[in-house]
Amino acid sequence: MPRWKTNLIVLWFGQFMATSGMSMIIPFLPLYIQELGITDKSELAMWTSIIFAGNFLTSFLFQPLWGKLGDRYGRKIMILRSGFGMSIVVALMGFATNTWQLLFLRLLNGTISGYIPASTSLVSTNTPREHIGYAMGIMQSGAVAGTILGPLIGGGLANFVPYQTVFFITGFLLFIASLLALFFVKEQFDKKKAAKKPNISVLQGFNDLRKIPQIPALFSVTFMIQFSFLSVMPLMAIYVQGMHENSQWLALFVGLVGSITGFSNMIAAPILGRLSDRIGSEQILWIALLGAAITSIPQAFVSNVWQLLILRFFMGIFIGGLLPSVNSLLRKYIPEGMESRAYGFNTSSLALGNMLGPITGGFISGLITIPGLFIMSGILLFINMIWVRKTLFVSKNVDQFKV
Template sequence: MDSAQPTKPRSTAAFAFIFVTVMLDMLAFGIIIPVLPHLIVSLIGGSIARAAVWSSAFGTVYMLMQFVFSPVQGTLSDRFGRRTVILISSFGLGIDFIVMAMTPALWLLFAGRIVSGICAASFSTANAYIADIVPKEKRAAAFGMMGAAFAIGFIVGPALGGFLGHLSIRLPFWVAAVLSLLNFCYGFFVLPESLPPERRTQRFDWRHANPFGALVLLRRYPQVFALAAVFFLINLAQFSLNSTYVLYTDYRFGWGPQIVGYTLGLVGLCSGLVQAVLVRRLMPKLGERKLIMIGLPICVVGYLFFGLSSAGWLFLLGIPFLCLGGLAGPPAQALMTQQVDPHEQGRLQGALTSLASLAGIFGPALFANLFALFISDHAPAHLPGIAFVLAALLLAAATVLAGYAIRHVRAARPAKNPAPSQPGEFSPMADLVDHQSHPTDQPESSP
């Protein structure tokens, strides 16, 4: 019997845990979205205006902590292993949600949000775990599954938080705590370590752990640096949705909270299907490079529909195009992992998560202020959809940059002599980890 075969169920369980970890992190994040502003209002004495200012500060500090600590966690995972970092983060989130559920003061809630941002930075370590256990040619599909986990949390979290918040404003925090602690317990007994000692870095280097020092890693790999810029532009464009979607659809089409909720749920559902199903099925046929060059232009079309539509039904036509743009992200991330040494996967994912967080720090202010300017009396032109038009331009630039980058990146070759699938087996997670990478695997060097 093949000696690798017994590890397959263990690897499948590990991938399932990482999938659940990302989904629960997003679920816990989404659950508190509808109630956090109301909890802030109750703690400051009922002032909506002051609550709006504090809510903005809460969002900024959360993304700032992600930016600072993602490379720290990535570098720690390269030194001490992925399992330890992920479990500590899950446990820390659980305790933090308990503190926020019981807090009697605004400053303690703010401190809890800082801790949440630090612990939730483990998303970079989860991606590094995927790069450890999934072979190169299947990583795009694996990252697509991670995108699906993100989408599921985005769909379910706010709806569940709104329902629980109707019962008690602090109940969503308790539920988020339970989810995180259950995730910790499950991982403690199930999750194996993906990075053996011989593949770890020998020491923790603060030069690599700070967010700006982490970018030096990207500079060492020119193709990775260019693809990381594409990754940043994709994430920056997405914040046009976060910062203006609700106000724009109300201003342009008169949509209320119910219609907005339904349409956002549709966006999340379509995104999840693209990430979990289409990426996995199209990758073997088209490869990473073609998927990137197909997904980015389609996403440009989606944002233009959003920004230029004069009627609600035309706006809705943009949703499929926008979601199909999700074909580009996972293969771009997979190509980057193929160019970086195995012991630097944590640093790579930490750098990428910091780039996404950096987009989250500046993106909302950029798009929200542009929207406000172009609907004001002193607007240079009346263009309410300016945020989405700018997002389309950013992705057009990303398409050109991606075309340059992928010409110099060699896609992963299929594994030699792959083990045949078991008769009747149908499991996306089992399929992704069917051929686990060996410790001696090295990334293909760029030409």
């Protein structure tokens, strides 16, 4: 088996474990916080939101730093640092005795995270260019699979073992994934060549990348995917309840609506990634953005959950073409030696969308209603598509893509 395929398989498993490990706690986090002594409902809601968001806050702040170090010392060492570090921190969450300790550990976990951008950077730089789209699609499917199955696994385990044990199991699985990366992932990285490059600051690195017009446009796609998708997700149960208020299957409907986009995303990402190797990631990206916008707006006008499920299934297909295309195109436009840094900034964009999406959606839903959030998301995705198409296809800096 070619080395790049071995790396892809091992890091797919690592991506799956990293994302599932972070999402396993979602089903029982409020219950675990209750065990730590928080019983008042308003206080419980506050602590749950703060503890859940803490991981994304520090991840947003620290990813560029880890990206800078990855470009200087290698991506594999960043994978191992993050994987082994998270395995310890997640296991320690099972020993928390109060909410402040749990919050500190969530903040620490976000600080040392970085498995996904480091593995994405390693795969992108060690995969033949003719297979980049396919590899990015496979990596995306691993991350999405973990996001979908993580809550299912965590909720299932919590029915049979104490909540603390779920943290221990998650930490152990992250440790195994890190061991596999240690022994089976091989990286082609010239440390001597990297050491000769100027040691510029994180801010200077961002300014250098910002001057390449395609890169800010690609970062905006990553942010917009998460922002538009998550702005409505916390309110989806309320939206579905409004259509099937008296249904005994309400919980099932809400679960299906929440997961069906991820399933179609997971299926479509490798297929669209391989297609992008044939027709170009630029084409897949703008078409996927347009499709996501078109399938978002009609969700505001559905009259039953089956219509909503169909629209969200097709929306997931289009979303499946976005992040793999972004990662492939970043590899194309990133200057040599700045790959990890750029993927770190891209992950910060994703974390920022994760934070601002739910907050913004919850705040403005009272002004424009939940259906209005679908329309707003569609409009923002359409604007983003125009920016991307103009930047990638019309920019004077990329003559071969002029139209």
